[in-house]
């Protein structure tokens with residue numbers, strides 16, 4: 016046994032879980048494939064981070080460094096540049112690392128075992144290819160995450176006048192990131208009728224003088240070696256806009272490649288693992304927390320979730336977690352997903368509630384039924400906006416139904 | 422006056438690379454000239470990666486002969502060069518009564534092409550072999566020796582072997598003119614003059630214009646035929662063991678569904694004639710239609726994640742067969758119109774060209790056989806071996822050691838596109854979300870066009 020608990024992913028969720036588990040005296044090992052622990056905030060050289068955790072406004076790198084230091088001080092072992100490549104029953108993990116892995120078997124590959132495993136591998140944005148955006152394939156088409164890595168970790172500028180695609184919160188991170196190195200976005204493009212992020216973030220591009228094109232799509236990207244422009248389509252008419260890059264933002268999806276070949280049940284809606292309200296996977300030795308459960312929450316929410324799931328793991332390791340979950344029955348054609356996908360009896364849920372997203376602009380009600388009682392919640396939401404409803408704690412199956420307003 | 426090479430090959434596509442190798446092994450002193458920053462930047466950058474037996478080629482054609490010879494040589498040398506061979510086999514599937522009626526003739530054609538192990542299958546037998554196929558299958562036949570290969574490592578390995586045995590490669594070198602002075606060709610290029618006794622035009626989609634430039638005449642006209650593809654993430658590869666082919670028509674082999682050497686699944690290509698010789702534009706509506714077609718063939722494909730989209734341009738002409746001709750007393754050979762089978766035929770095409778040239782050189786007695794690193798899923802990968810230096814590209818599991826090796830050496834990558842083709846960096850599901858920054862650092866100062874610049878001009 017290499018540790019009591021192995022945590023895959025040292026972002027906010029994995030780190031807060033490690034701190035919580037160490038406080039209970041467990042032996043904890045965190046594995047992260049990057050050279051530095053800290054997760055996404057490592058390269059978010061902007062605010063706001065840390066409010067919930069440290070009651071102060073911090074930039075991502077300082078926040079990540081503080082969380083990592085806290086986990087180390089608590090006695091968690093952190094192994095970086097250690098890539099988990101397979102999950103097995105046991106629980107047992109296959110990993111690879113540059114040198115010889117402690118406890119390693121052969122070559123660059125080793126197997127690690129623990130009493131329980133927490134998966135906290137986070138989420139990433141949807142790239143250009145998966146969105147089937149047309150045109151050529153020149154250099155200079157990046158997600159926000161890649162842009163941030165270049166700008167904040169490398170001090171490098173991939174372009175000077177990009178177009179920014181999307182208006183989720185992360186698109187505003189993209190603007191901040193650009194401005195950090197004097198990159199001047201020429202436009203922000205949103206296919207919907209409104210910016211996805213709420214006011215006042217949505218006001219921000221206007222404040223800094225970036226034109227926002229609503230109900231507009233990028234019909235084509237042009238350029239051979241480097242992007243030289245985009246063709247924008249707005250209500251059936253197209254026009255060319257010169258630019259030298261495209262930042263493809265948002266459309267977060269769990270980084271769940273590990274699940275593809277694992278024995279754990281996966282949810283087609285989120286792309287992440289199926290969990291109950293304790294963050295417990297279909298193999299009860301595995302738990303999951305953070306953005307792996309769904310794209311995307313703030314770092315603070317992932318941090319809180321990591322802590323809460325860690326407490327549930329402590330109960331689980333003590334044999335005090337109720338068994339026998341039932342699937343949540345969810346319906347309504349506007350529903351993209353609902354987390355958790357299963358509910359077990361018992362009190363003290365780890366997840367913040369019933370978390371959903373819609374797949375189109377929605378106005379109507381969510382009906383949550385449990386133990387014979389139905390609660391109706393009025394909802395108005397755009398896709399990618401978070402919706403959290405109270406999760407009934409009563410025993411028995413839970414049903415969720417979305418109903419459009421007449 | 423610069424000393425003359427025996428042979429100047431114009432074009433670093435799969436055909437040019439194979440020709441450079443053949444002439445070098447045959448004992449000639451070869452220079453290969455490629456206008457792009459790196460090799461494989463034309464038709465050879467986007468194909469279906471199938472090693473064809475030639476079962477559906479026109480019997481008796483030059484194409485059929487080159488494919489058969491190319492296929493045989495690939496099988497003979499791939500292991501020595503470290504190249505993968507995925508013995509998938511193909512199924513030619515009839516979905517309608519009309520298509521079913523065509524199967525016997527296609528099987529006869531296969532036998533006429535020397536592919537005599539084709540095997541007819543009924544609907545049930547077809548679906549037993551490929552359980553994920555849609556229920557509408559009427560019948561099929563199996564071509565057991567249609568295989569999958571790595572379309573970039575193969576030509577790279579051919580050219581690397583040429584270089585290891587004395588050939589010279591000039592990249593970023595466009596041929597802009599030239600004349601024969603009675604003893605040799607004097608070519609004008611963007612990187613200075615090149616002299617050679619034999620010039621080989623392997624310029625792909627520019628073959629006709631290059632002939633016009635150097636010979637003042639052309640014998641065919643290129644009309645590029647675009648093929649678009651959708652690539653699915655690795656879990657989708659489990660849906661198809663065989664290469665799933667439709668019944669071909671006169672214009673195209675049709676939409677194929679097959680695995681790749683890297684463990685993905687691809688659907689494509691389309692066949693769209695166009696004038697532009699360099700730009701293969703991706704069209705969302707077409708890509709969506711490909712996805713729908715893929716899901717008609719394999720219903721379980723719905724919901725699988727798309728990792729990449731790409732398009733290639735076939736060097737098609739008004740003729741169906743290859744256009745290989747010697748000119749100017751045999752001092753110039755055009756190798757044109759290698760439309761849709763060049764990856765399979767390259768080694769055979771090179772043999773045909775060498776025979777046509779009849780240089781009379783003596784074969785190199787003990788040629789060097791440098792291998793290329795394995796990047797296919799068919800053999801152990803570098804990350805499974807100790808001391809790899811860490812993973813750079815998390816999705817494709819590309820190691821730091823692999824990236825460094827691909828940047829170094831006689832044919833080191835000169836562009837991000839070239840590095841991708843050698844290692845697969847950024848070609849997985851995240852398309853660079855995680856590794857772009859690390860890659861920009863590792864490749865600093867290596868590319869003609871850097872991935873990013875330091876604002877302070879560092």
Ligand SMILES: Cc1cc2nc3c(=O)[nH]c(=O)nc-3n(C[C@H](O)[C@H](O)[C@H](O)COP(=O)(O)OP(=O)(O)OC[C@H]3O[C@@H](n4cnc5c(N)ncnc54)[C@H](O)[C@@H]3O)c2cc1C
Pocket residue numbers: 023024025026027028029046047048049052053054055056059061062063064097098099100135136137138159160163185188270273304305306307311312313314315317
């Ligand atoms: C561009 C951008 C800007 C943002 N700005 C803000 C902001 O201003 N404020 C805010 O609150 N939130 C912001 N967020 C969101 C916030 O960063 C995330 O919600 C948070 O980091 C999620 O934490 P996590 O622990 O779930 O995952 P992550 O932070 O993604 O951490 C996951 C970790 O798992 C590791 N990992 C993944 N797979 C493996 C594997 N197979 N083996 C080993 N390790 C693995 C990764 O290396 C990574 O370190 C932003 C996100 C992005 C992308």
Ligand SMILES: Cc1cc2nc3c(=O)[nH]c(=O)nc-3n(C[C@H](O)[C@H](O)[C@H](O)COP(=O)(O)OP(=O)(O)OC[C@H]3O[C@@H](n4cnc5c(N)ncnc54)[C@H](O)[C@@H]3O)c2cc1C
Pocket residue numbers: 431432433434435436437454455456457460461462463464465466467468469470471472473594595596597623624625626627631646647648649690732733734735736759760761762763764765766
């Ligand atoms: C969609 C599609 C699917 C295909 N599928 C398959 C398949 O599954 N199996 C198979 O066997 N084949 C397949 N093919 C066919 C195969 O890819 C082609 O036959 C092959 O790539 C042609 O190679 P080439 O070397 O003739 O041309 P190219 O690869 O185009 O090489 C020509 C090179 O010459 C260079 N050049 C041009 N002009 C000059 C100049 N003036 N000076 C210097 N350099 C110059 C160009 O930059 C280019 O690199 C497919 C093709 C396509 C497009």
